[in-house]
Amino acid sequence: MTDRLIDELLKIDRFSDEEVVTLLGFLVNKFVRKGDHFLNPGQVSRHFAFIDSGLVMHYGLHDGVEIPCNFSMEGDWMGSLKSFTTGSPTEVAIKALEDCWIREMTGGQLQQLFLSSPRWLLFKNELVQRVFFNITQHNADFAKLDAKARYYKFMKERPDLINRVPQYYIAAYLGIKPQSLSRIRKEG
Amino acid sequence: MTDRLIDELLKIDRFSDEEVVTLLGFLVNKFVRKGDHFLNPGQVSRHFAFIDSGLVMHYGLHDGVEIPCNFSMEGDWMGSLKSFTTGSPTEVAIKALEDCWIREMTGGQLQQLFLSSPRWLLFKNELVQRVFFNITQHNADFAKLDAKARYYKFMKERPDLINRVPQYYIAAYLGIKPQSLSRIRKEG
DNA sequence: TCCGGTTCTTAACAAATGTGAATGGATTTG
């Protein structure tokens, strides 16, 4: 039997069996139905989770419209770093776009993990850095590319998302209106 | 005699005198003239530095145009995290917009620092997180606001930069053309 | 299966932003 979570862990660092067991002892299985929130807008984030299956979006609200800023899927970890570390109400909510099976832990458990082995802090840093690099790239795309180019780039780089994310969310992620995205798709 | 670097350090964590001395032992003073690079486009980043005075921009190139993605000034640390940690050629160059006095160290020295006390790793994480939160906010602004709103927000939040950064760089940072920024400024 | 809502598309028009070119002022350089 293989465990995707362990596979992903070992890609990042050489965790010992003991370290892995400690982590698994903290994790609790949970089901999140499509459309439900892992983290509601304005709430304080208290959990950090691995996604075994399914897809979520991280999003902010603007004039009542949900604007995704990131997507996470099976094999990814998810959480609202800022709310989680500062205890402030989150500016970024997390909602399931598909039924999800996840394994979650609390902030206190994560702290215990950090104390149990220095490797876990490096692990966290690695995850933060990955998201940081992605956001930096997305940001550069906004400054450099027009709407059409951003859409083509998204299609090329995230073909896995094209058919799993509703187009009006993709449009919002790219900073354009759904009608404009339709037009871009039509005119090739 | 006060040292801005030490002030900033102590805002982040309770470093001991010994830890501070270790850091200072690694740092080398350097002058970077306005217009010169701290990190040239495409080079591998080998240094990490504190800015005692002056202003730099982190930027990427697009069709030969410099597009800033971040600014750092006196009191800030600077470096290209991705190039620095992965050893890859940087996608983000760093250029002085004003004459700068900096104190820099090498990657090897930073590693020594990490080994000397766990506090330094936490320190690095804190710096990464801050930039991460900033970029995340800038990113959300791109998706949510039009050019005019982005400019007003920038004026409100970064009045310290308005008169130190040339307007064509501010325009590029905001993802618009200099002429469009001129028009926005004119029409109020 | 049918219904009711949601998502996607289309179109005409409005508004925002880009483009190219010219000007004048400021700044740098020799």
Place this chain on the structure above:
DNA sequence: CAAATCCATTCACATTTGTTAAGAACCGGA
């Protein structure tokens, strides 16, 4: 100091994107 360059502005016009409204296609639930 003068020449040269760079930078900000302005304008007319082109292109892109937003807005509003309507209908078509696609669901999910009764």
